[in-house]
């Protein structure tokens with residue numbers, strides 16, 4: 001008898017067409033295939049050919065459909081008609097919106113450009129938005145780095161020319177031990193998941209160091225539940241153990257770091273602590289071949305790590321000597337730091353032992369000759385297969401810069417940076433601080449600023465101060481308070497503008513930054529500052545322009561709304577001029593393009609700036625005859641030239657589209673990207689794959705590609721001399737002097753070798769009352785508030801309890817369903833609690849940005865995000881409580897100004913459950929219709 005199989009179509013056609021672009025549901029920039037049916041988005045999958053995600057797609061990425069269809073999308077430009085904060089708007093045309101903006105901005109440009117403060121959030125077009133601000137002439141521009149992870153980025157650049165994520169990644173194919181410090185599931189999302197999969201798939205080891213064991217830490221083979229703010233102490237203890245045991249790579253340190261560079265060791269000298277240099281400014285080492293002084297990069301020089309040098313009665317000692325003196329000190333012994341870190345001495349020694357064993361007993365050798373910058377040819381590439389990754393968890397503390405420096409130094413002493421199995425940079429990185437611009441702040445009415453806003457200072461002369469010594473920038477970045485604030489300090493803009501300190505501004509212009517809610521410390525206070533009026537009844541901050549694609553909490557606090565598109569409706573470039581999508585083995589950049597057309601009267605923000613820049617006559621946005629230079633952002637991406645032959649996109653340059661890296665404009669460049677899946681990629685040559693800063697082949701290739709215009713080899717800076725220059729000023733040397741009240745802080749904190757000090761909040765609050773640390777983390781399924789308005793993702797995290805460790809849970813007699821009142825020195829919240837065992841004994845935490853203001857995001861008033869969700873931000877203030885001297889210090893890192901979100905200390909008490917989480921903020925009328933009950937999305941049959 002015949003057997004008939006039913007015919008089943010196991011791969012039904014889901015789409016008529018696939019359009020390939022770049023995801024923007026978080027900042028990882030994965031490649032996506034957008035399946036279209038009947039002209040609508042039917043399905044999103046990962047692009048298997050894409051260098052970032054190789055086909056992997058996360059929950060956020062696939063939920064992009066609901067972001068594109070979200071009821072909270074803004075529909076038209078809006079003009080405020082009720083009081084600020086009331087949410088009362090009227091829809092206007094783009095012409096009227098531009099007229100209003102021009103009416104406010106034109107007089108500022110002609111008389112006082114600094115009265116415009118232009119700040120952007122998680123913007124991926126900073127080389128473009130900064131061009132607008134620079135051309136306008138205001139010094140007041142930055143993106144969100146100051147309240148995110150500038151400590152990690154700046155510490156990396158100053159120490160070794162780059163940090164993690166967009167700058168570098170573990171050598172996933174070779175690493176045998178991968179250690180994560182302070183990483184939640186947010187940044188570098190898919191790449192880390194794929195990397196951990198590779199490491200664990202080979203049977204190699206992953207270790208997590210984090211107060212909270214979720215996400216990556218939950219799948220780690222071992223977990224260290226450290227006390228918040230003490231990572232630096234643990235890392236310095238690991239350095240102590242490794243140096244004591246002689247488990248450091250002396251050969252690597254001698255050749256590729258400033259460990260052999262000679263430092264003035266005479267405390268009475270005005271040059272104490274500075275490197276000895278030749279007439280060309282090159283740091284000097286002792287050449288082991290001759291025993292004489294030689295420049296660090298001299299042909300054939302063999303730097304001696306142990307030699308000392310006397311000149312004019314002054315002794316000069318190598319950096320390594322100073323490091324040994326510092327880190328062999330018993331204060332860093334595991335026994336000395338165990339109590340403070342919450343990690344036992346045995347466990348610290350165990351971690352140091354695992355790192356040393358893996359690094360020095362299983363070296364990786366890649367059979368590839370290469371030639372270094374001194375002309376020495378090495379027969380192969382030898383690496384130490386230990387790699388690290390760290391992010392906001394260790395950097396968002398007031399000791400974060402030095403902690404991040406310590407981690408970079410730890411990697412370097414192992415010889416595990418830019419070597420097989422270790423950490424590898426992604427082109428166009430590495431790039432040392434000296435290859436970046438310095439900050440510029442010179443204002444000339446009616447003219448552009450004198451140079452780029454943000455950059456890297458090398459001493460007091462580079463600070464952004466006015467002639468009277470007052471801060472040149474509204475956020476007080478690059479001042480004595482926070483001299484090395486390389487990404488600006490967006491979190492201080494509203495409070496400084498409100499206080500008129502250092503001066504009053506006229507217009508606050510913000511892009512995709514939810515500053516009246518989850519992006520600000522002191523959320524309630526920020527709303528008040530945005531709505532406060534002066535004695536004349538005028539708003540203290542006279543004008544606020546805001547651009548966002550969605551009806552976020554910030555919308556109600558603006559006077560003029562420029563509605564942005566969603567990420568599938570716009571052009572974007574993820575450019576080598578910003579932070580591109582490169583891999584360690586390849587340089588790559590990418591685009592977004594409108595795979596669907598907006599069904600609303602909205603405009604990509606960058607295109608709106610092209611229009612506005614032309615109306616204002618900004619030189620970068622107008623032709624010589626005064627006409628508009630760029631019709632829109634796509635036109636800018638194609639035709640803008642930043643340096644000869646270098647534009648926003650590096651692929652398919654030249655009229656015929658046959659040049660990579662450098663070349664003339666190609667009018668069809670965007671089409672070529674679209675044909676190629678939305679990205680361009682060029683592989684690093686094999687002999688340039690490792691040792692990038694020191695490797696002649698890499699340096700030559702980097703110039704050819706247009707990363708820089710001449711070769712720039714350099715060595716890693718274990719000792720960061722610019723920091724010593726600030727200390728010298730604080731000790732009384734030099735013309736530019738800090739104010740008296742900051743001298744001690746500068747002397748103590750700006751140590752050129754990494755140190756650890758207790759989080760600054762600890763010395764401003766009563767730690768006997770506020771005994772508990774409090775943190776937030778982003779979950780895998782959300783990226784800030786972007787995801788928590790998404791109909792699919794809300795079903796994963798629609799509310800957020802405060803997680804309490806078992807020890808505190810029992811001490812307070814909490815049971816399931818309980819609520820707690822949590823207070824800090826600044827504020828109080830009442831929230832639901834939940835027990836969690838895999839948590840540091842003295843830490844509570846919750847997911848970030850789940851809590852929503854009633855009426856925002858087109859969510860209904862009784863939505864769980866507003867009644868059971870909450871923000872920890874209400875407990876944090878941008879200023880610390882005053883001490884005896886009556887002064888209020890900024891709640892930030894005294895070196896970079898990074899917002900110290902994670903220094904927060906609280907106390908917790910059981911509370912009667914209220915109807916909804918507290919504090920309560922009244923519902924804001926929504927400028928868009930609220931969401932229907934059901935958001936079914938089905939395209940086609």
Ligand code: SF4
Pocket residue numbers: 023024025026027028029030053056057058059060061062189190
């Ligand atoms: S990791 Fe980020 S960029 Fe990648 S698919 Fe997920 S949301 Fe998109």
